[in-house]
Amino acid sequence: MEKIRVGVIGCGSIAQKRHLLEYASNDLVEIVAVCDLNEQRVSDVAMQYGVKAYTDYKELLTNIEIDAISVCLPNYLHAEVSIAALNSGKHVLCEKPMATSKEEAEAMIAAADENGKKLMIAHNQRFVSSHEKAKKLIAAGEIGKVYSFRTTFGHGGPERWSIDGKGSWFFRKEQAFIGAMGDLGVHKSDLIRYLLGKEVVEVGAMVETNAKEETSVDDNAVCILKLEDGIIGTLTASWAYSPQSDNSTVIYGEKGIIRLEDDPDYSLILQYNNGETIKYELPQIQSNEKGRQTKTHVIDHFIDCIVDNTLSPVSGEEGFKSLAVILAALKSKETKTIVDLKQLLQKEKGIKL
CATH class of the missing domain: 3.30.360.10 (Dihydrodipicolinate Reductase; domain 2)
Structure with a gap:
């Protein structure tokens, strides 16, 4: 089985202490790229995982090798980047809260539906x-x-x-x-x-x-x-x-x-x-x-729903509610x-x- 190739946008604590660690421990995943505006930070993380570093998320999204994206950014960017990723043909795991308004949340859900891609919100509890x-x-x-x-x-x-x-x-x-x-x-x-x-x-x-x-x-x-x-x-x-x-x-x-x-x-x-x-x-x-x-299991559930083509366990609709x-x-x-x-x-x- 081919591995799910993943990019992580945002290299702060939630990415470094949870997303990247759990992707790295999943046998079905290959981390291929990371992105952050902080050049030193993204360079250090990219070197740690042996992947490509980006400082512009839009450039990362043009990488056709990437199947799925983790959005680990400040809240006001969740909708913008998630929608762009979905429109570029990537599955999206977005940190919570999924958006800053009902309009943004609705747009994210619509983008997932229109592109036939998985949208999962990282509600780990x-x-x-x-x-x-x-x-x-x-x-x-x-x-x-x-x-x-x-x-x-x-x-x-x-x-x-x-x-x-x-x-x-x-x-x-x-x-x-x-x-x-x-x-x-x-x-x-x-x-x-x-x-x-x-x-x-x-x-x-x-x-x-x-x-x-x-x-x-x-x-x-x-x-x-x-x-x-x-x-x-x-x-x-x-x-x-x-x-x-x-x-x-x-x-x-x-x-x-x-x-x-x-x-x-x-x-x-x-x-x-x-x-x-x-x-x-x-x-x-x-x-x-x-x-x-400890492990949150969010990553495993996200990858499983992509591999098995099943419903996202915490869909955009659930995240919105x-x-x-x-x-x-x-x-x-x-x-x-x-x-x-x-x-x-x-x-x-x-x-x-």
Whole structure:
């Protein structure tokens, strides 16, 4: 079988610590090119992997040897570069959030459809062992009807992980568009949709900038979400959780509670109403913390859907629905109202919530 030839656009931390490492470990992949505006950075990465270096993504996209692209760029470039890659006949794996508006997201989905190429959004929390197990338990009725949830993602901020530290694009609104809500919150909106198999229908949010200096994007947000069937819960995203990060989710049902990544030793704990408790020993969720850069499985799923010609496991439509929750949170903050997601997105073509 011929290998899938891959190019990576953007050589920052997410590319170096996840995409490139996981492509290199996949036997079905050959990395052939990397691109970054920083000449020294792209030269160093290209030398490390023995591939061609580009400083202009448009030039990279003319390389007919490349089958697929990873888009690992600041948020405001996600749609532009993804659409260009799809139009050049490449499959695309785009980092989250997939876009900065519903119009951009819709254009990305249309480009994938028109060109017959795969578009996948890198929502890696779906592939965490505890989350996959929890989805099966919930679907099997282990905790009965779901009533509520809380899901949280917080750490000390991107300056601790971004290749550019405090000077990172994450803190510049013109490049990031949104702060902790786009960096972390969108992971959790995607996760809760995945776990419960229900869509978010209403969003209320308080979104603030109160922890970081010299930034125009949010660093703390608390949202109340209402899902189909009346399920309600909270979503929290923060760049102010220091020194201890939190990436936990708790699901409350009629028969018991499922705790995910909420215990230092057990990634999933199932507590029944009768007092019985089951503790599952599963691989821990990936973290940006030193020593916990474990495999996300995003790359493997992306490559498999290309090789097997199957549906993308996190399609553009799925990525958009998770982004829509974050867009609604911003709208809620601006208007100080509860936002009806269906009403907000009613003009969208081909996307049903």
